[in-house]
Amino acid sequence: MIARRSLIALSAGLVMSAGLGLPSWAEETFKVGLILPMTGPFASTGRQVEAGVKAYIAAHGDTVAGKKIELVVRDDAGTADQTRRIAQELIVNEKVNTLAGFGLTPLALSVAPVITQAKVPAVVMAAATSSITQASEYFIRTSGTLPQYSVPVATWAHENNITKVVTLVTDYGPGIDAETWFTKEFKAKGGEVVEAVRVPLQNPDFAPFLQRVRDAKPDAVFVFLPSGVGSLFMKQFVDRGLAEAGIKLIGTGDITDDDILNGMGKPALGTITAHFYAAAHDSPENAAFVKAFKDANKDMRPNFMAMGGYDGMHAIYAALEATKGDADGAALIKAMKGLAWTSPRGPISIDPETRDIIQNIYMREVKDVNGELQNVEFKTFKDVKDPVKSGQ
Amino acid sequence: MLTILFDGIAYGMLLFILACGLTITLGLMNVINLAHGAFAMAGGYITVVLMNSYGVSFYWCLPIAFLAVGLAGLVLERLLYRHLYSKPHLDQVLFSVGLVFMSVAGAYYFMGGQQQMIQLPQELSGRWDLYGVGIGRYRLFIVLVCVLLTIVLQLLLTKTRFGSQLRAAVDDGRVARGLGINVSAVFALTFAVGSGLAGLGGAMGTEILGLDPNFPLKFMIYFLIVVTVGGTSSITGPFLAALLLGIADVAGKYYVPQIGAFVIYGVMVVVLLLRPHGLFSREGGR
Numbered sequence: 001m002i003a004r005r006s007l008i009a010l011s012a013g014l015v016m017s018a019g020l021g022l023p024s025w026a027e028e029t030f031k032v033g034l035i036l037p038m039t040g041p042f043a044s045t046g047r048q049v050e051a052g053v054k055a056y057i058a059a060h061g062d063t064v065a066g067k068k069i070e071l072v073v074r075d076d077a078g079t080a081d082q083t084r085r086i087a088q089e090l091i092v093n094e095k096v097n098t099l100a101g102f103g104l105t106p107l108a109l110s111v112a113p114v115i116t117q118a119k120v121p122a123v124v125m126a127a128a129t130s131s132i133t134q135a136s137e138y139f140i141r142t143s144g145t146l147p148q149y150s151v152p153v154a155t156w157a158h159e160n161n162i163t164k165v166v167t168l169v170t171d172y173g174p175g176i177d178a179e180t181w182f183t184k185e186f187k188a189k190g191g192e193v194v195e196a197v198r199v200p201l202q203n204p205d206f207a208p209f210l211q212r213v214r215d216a217k218p219d220a221v222f223v224f225l226p227s228g229v230g231s232l233f234m235k236q237f238v239d240r241g242l243a244e245a246g247i248k249l250i251g252t253g254d255i256t257d258d259d260i261l262n263g264m265g266k267p268a269l270g271t272i273t274a275h276f277y278a279a280a281h282d283s284p285e286n287a288a289f290v291k292a293f294k295d296a297n298k299d300m301r302p303n304f305m306a307m308g309g310y311d312g313m314h315a316i317y318a319a320l321e322a323t324k325g326d327a328d329g330a331a332l333i334k335a336m337k338g339l340a341w342t343s344p345r346g347p348i349s350i351d352p353e354t355r356d357i358i359q360n361i362y363m364r365e366v367k368d369v370n371g372e373l374q375n376v377e378f379k380t381f382k383d384v385k386d387p388v389k390s391g392q
Numbered sequence: 393m394l395t396i397l398f399d400g401i402a403y404g405m406l407l408f409i410l411a412c413g414l415t416i417t418l419g420l421m422n423v424i425n426l427a428h429g430a431f432a433m434a435g436g437y438i439t440v441v442l443m444n445s446y447g448v449s450f451y452w453c454l455p456i457a458f459l460a461v462g463l464a465g466l467v468l469e470r471l472l473y474r475h476l477y478s479k480p481h482l483d484q485v486l487f488s489v490g491l492v493f494m495s496v497a498g499a500y501y502f503m504g505g506q507q508q509m510i511q512l513p514q515e516l517s518g519r520w521d522l523y524g525v526g527i528g529r530y531r532l533f534i535v536l537v538c539v540l541l542t543i544v545l546q547l548l549l550t551k552t553r554f555g556s557q558l559r560a561a562v563d564d565g566r567v568a569r570g571l572g573i574n575v576s577a578v579f580a581l582t583f584a585v586g587s588g589l590a591g592l593g594g595a596m597g598t599e600i601l602g603l604d605p606n607f608p609l610k611f612m613i614y615f616l617i618v619v620t621v622g623g624t625s626s627i628t629g630p631f632l633a634a635l636l637l638g639i640a641d642v643a644g645k646y647y648v649p650q651i652g653a654f655v656i657y658g659v660m661v662v663v664l665l666l667r668p669h670g671l672f673s674r675e676g677g678r
Contacts, residue, residue, distance in 0.1 A: 039497075039500060039505070040606065041604070041606050041610075043500065043505030043605070044504075044505045044506045044507075046505075047504070047505060197649055198649065198650075200652070200653035202610065202653075203653070204600075204601045204602075204610075204611070204614070205399075205403050205600055205601070205641075205642070207399040207402075207403065207528075207642055208396065208399065208641075208642045208643070208644075208645035208646035208649075208652070209645060209646075209649065211393075211395055211396060211399065211526075211646055212646055212649065215393075228506070228507050228604070229507070229602065231507055231509050231602075232507070232600075232601075232602045235599070236600070238517070238518075239517055239518060239519060239528055239530065240519065240526065240528065241518070241519055241521075241526065259506065260506055260507055260509070263507075263508075263509040264509060265509070265511050
């Protein structure tokens with residue numbers, strides 16, 4: 001206990017001294033500490049974010065405002081205490097100028113006190129629970145929040161004569177966010193949520209939950225599941241005859257993640273989801289991004305997490321340009337607030353008050369496009385803010 | 393609700409196919425092989441690669457997965473496990489857990505971290521509605537395979553010469569050797585069959601349980617629950633335990649979803665309180 005305390009005190013001291021006397025080499029390099037789950041159950045998240053980050057650096061060079069960008073990638077295996085330890089180590093030993101990454105909500109939250117104390121900005125590239133950016137003044141986010149893309153699903157469902165819905169979400173932070181905000185919006189519009197099913201995070205078989213949905217006979221089932229288990233769910237949804245029973249499948253884009261969508265086959269066709277990015281998004285910026293991404297990572301298709309990584313790097317580059325190479329944490333975060341640019345996903349900006357992303361949310365349907373399954377966008381909700389923080 | 397009952401049975405049967413190999417190695421050979429899930433995962437990946445890259449039919453993949461993983465088990469037994477039979481259980485646990493981590497890293501390196509998917513043949517997808525009971529075709533297939541497997545294993549152990557040799561070799565290796573039984577060959581073959589069964593379970597489970605590099609860790613607990621609740625002295629014990637646990641798990645999640653995930657553990661606790669050696673174990677046995 002004593003050893004641990006003195007270690008914390010020591011690291012705090014080092015952080016402060018790092019701010020006072022920077023060694024001369026730090027003038028030329030700008031270090032980005034990328035903390036991601038590269039192994040373990042959430043490895044695919046880490047893989048996609050890293051690929052997105054690297055695609056950005058490949059496309060825009062590694063020198064910004066006279067500084068050379070250096071990437072330090074660390075694996076936290078999806079465990080929060082590791083994320084925190086790595087963050088401390090990166091700040092104290094590696095003297096990184098900014099942190100980035102964070103695959104899951106608890107991982108991002110665990111570094112909040114560290115970045116606040118060390119005054120180092122942290123760019124959240126994947127984690128999607130609304131509350132993260134409120135945990136520290138030094139967080140900005142370039143992915144999205146679950147309420148941000150759950151509310152549009154409710155709006156769309158109401159407009160398309162869906163009145164009775166069962167919600168089915170994974171029982172953890174983001175799932176509960178999705179359930180809460182979908183239900184809130186759907187009820188406000190006059191819809192009825194007949195049942196709210198929560199599935200454990202470690203769940204081998206969806207049979208009982210799907211049967212419960214079927215027996216409730218809703219018009220549609222609203223689903224949020226972390227990307228990865230989505231494919232299993234889809235198959236069992238079809239096998240159980242829910243589609244034949246007239247139950248529509250609607251949800252957030254996590255279930256039709258572009259990375260795995262193509263492997264799902266026919267069961268996925270016709271699924272309606274809302275999300276901020278689809279590889280099939282029709283714009284010249286996106287065509288260039290998808291091509292660059294595929295060239296750099298063969299056999300991979302960029303998904304929304306890769307997009308979060310790509311835009312996260314843009315935020316860092318743009319902030320560094322704005323400060324003319326000043327790597328001070330407070331200056332950087334100030335420069336990031338209010339940034340606006342055209343990303344491959346469409347026009348986006350960083351809300352100066354909440355440091356969260358403002359972006360278009362698209363309604364998409366899974367369709368077969370030239371032999372590949374794609375999320376094809378058919379409706380756009382423009383400039384959506386995170387509803388939790390915009391006080392709806 | 394009969395649909396739930398059927399789903400529970402099918403799920404239980406899947407657990408049984410996955411765990412019965414462990415019953416054989418753990419119960420009959422007295423080796424604590426926590427790497428059982430790694431063999432199951434190997435079966436799953438073999439199926440995925442064969443089906444997706446070479447277009448092999450799903451039906452062929454099942455025996456291939458069984459044989460290939462069985463063969464791998466045989467090789468590993470000769471190279472590594474053989475030396476563990478005389479070692480304390482703690483060594484066996486540590487060794488096999490190490491093997492699990494190696495297999496997780498290996499699967500991640502070669503296949504990537506994403507979920508693997510297969511497309512079942514048309515006739516196995518979808519379901520029938522029989523008098524209001526929904527019967528998933530693939531689930532029915534699992535039940536049939538499992539029943540067949542149980543009968544074959546039971547006969548193999550109790551009615552054949554190999555079965556008696558195995559039981560003799562387990563109970564007293566020295567005497568068995570004296571009687572002219574090739575104990576080490578019997579063990580090698582048994583271990584191969586146990587691993588092969590894991591491979592088969594992995595191949596069949598891919599569709600329902602999913603397949604990613606964490607498979608061995610994710611399902612280790614379920615295998616162990618089935619084997620502890622069923623006892624390790626027979627095939628019928630784990631069979632009935634798997635049925636009980638499968639039905640309890642599915643029904644629990646359907647009727648009381650708030651606590652559904654814990655029902656399976658609850659059942660295990662109750663059974664072990666009443667019968668500490670498992671449902672069908674000889675009292676005072678190992």
